[in-house]
Amino acid sequence: MLSARLQSVEQVFKQELESAIRKAKKYADRNRKISPDFKPGDKVWLASKYTKTTRTTKKLLEMLLGPFEVLKKISSHAYHLKLSQQWKSFPPVLHVSLLEPVKKSNIPNKHQLAQPPVLVEEQEEWEVAQVLDSKLNRGELGYLVEWKGFRKDPERSTWKPASSLTSSPDLFKDLHTLYPDKPGPNTSRV
Template identity: 40%
Template sequence: MGCPEKPSDCGPQFNAKPAPSIQAFGDRATLLNSLQTPSGWAKQDDWVALLPLAEFAYNNGVHAGSKHSPFYLCYGYNPDFTVGDITVTQVPQADELAEFLKRNLEEAKAALTMAQNKQAFYYNNKHKAAIKLEPGDRVFLDSSNIKTSRPSHKLEHKRLGPYKVLEKIGKESYKLELPKSMKIHPVFHTALLHKEPFDEFQRKPKPLPPVITQTGEEYVVEKILDSRKQGRNLWYYVKWKGYGPEENTWEPKSHLANAPKQVAKFHQLHPDAPGP
């Protein structure tokens, strides 16, 4: 049969039980790394003997998600792990083993608690409380899920805007007033929104007013950023003077009759770009 031209993981040979997640392996590694043995964990050659203790501590410990231990959810109770009163035994080896089991079980429980706390720490850092917005507020929009015409997304602006909040949709989403050129659904979750910081000195320059001509109001073209062909029509991606990148728009060539210098400069810098 040979090897397929495009290997896939959807074939019948891949129907085996999935491997545990990397996160699950990380939790168990943290648990084992925190266990100590009489011979010392530096050798790392006696971890097999510790696996039953680690498994018991994991299954007998309360998990943050379910608020119960796996043992309790499966059997309705938590088994009691006791090694008896080691002071009344007469076998030194038994006393040593009992002390070994007791100490390692306590350390396994402590390691499990540490792993759960670490998970909670990273989760809380990533999932912050939702911001509260009101209609009229201005927010920046995370651009990670927005496609643009620029060739490298890594060099794209990390945030776009600010945009005006129009209304709240649902519990944690808001509708924004976006430029028509963006052509995307204007409702976003609060995780993608960042409230514009208040500037008491009003240092952000206000957009320039349109230029009044005989034909009406016209906005000043600062520069041309890109060009494209749609059918027989030529379009230019325009940066308007006095406005941020979120206000850039695609305009047909006929709308740029008063910006011949900007068009000529763009084609001089980008001779391979679509042109007339």
């Protein structure tokens, strides 16, 4: 009698457990995405949410970096990417949740502009093409810099503190020779 009762209780527990597992799977699968299947040679974007950079704020960082080429599929959720020298400190094998496929544009003759490089753990320094302007911001001297490879593109020019710009001192002298009234290294910081 007791044995039969225990077996029926065990049977009920198994049924309830299976029911709970089915319900949990049903609700979990509602928001689950099927992971994309990339093939070697495909181009992908890398989400920048976990990258360490020298930028002062993550808000100004590009949301997607790259594009990068897929070299091989490691597992259903990991891919090995071909990373440039700039990204040598970054792991080449990445989880699929950090990758997005590069979509082909149906606009004829549209080319993806190269993104300006992000300094990842100070691995690379970009060359200054021209110094366009200078200003004092909260007592700190800053320069509007045009980068080599992005000339004549005002959206790619950026303000940088003078302390972070150590290369090309002649370009800074040229700016102050042409515009002596612009703030410079000898300007008092009041």
